[in-house]
Amino acid sequence: MGILDEVLVSEExxxxxxxxxxxxxxxxxxxxxxxxxxxxxKAEYLGDW
Incomplete structure (x- = not known):
C-alpha cells in the first residue's frame, strides 16, 4: 500500500x-x-537564434 501510494503521489x-x-x-x-x-x-530581431 505504501509503495502504491508513493507511485500515485509521484505521478500526480x-x-x-x-x-x-x-x-x-x-x-x-x-x-x-x-x-x-x-x-x-521577433524573427527579424532574433534571426536564426
Whole structure:
C-alpha cells in the first residue's frame, strides 16, 4: 500500500509539474509576443537564434 501510494503521489506530482511548466511557457510566450511584437518582428530581431 505504501509503495502504491508513493507511485500515485509521484505521478500526480510530475503531472502537476508538467501543467505548471506549460503555464509558465505560455506566460513567457505571451509576454515575449507582447514585448517583441509580431512573430515576424521577433524573427527579424532574433534571426536564426
Amino acid at each position: 506530482f510530475s503531472w502537476g509539474i508538467r501543467v505548471w511548466h506549460s503555464r509558465i511557457f505560455q506566460w513567457i510566450d505571451g509576454w515575449a509576443s507582447n514585448y517583441w511584437g509580431t512573430e515576424e518582428q
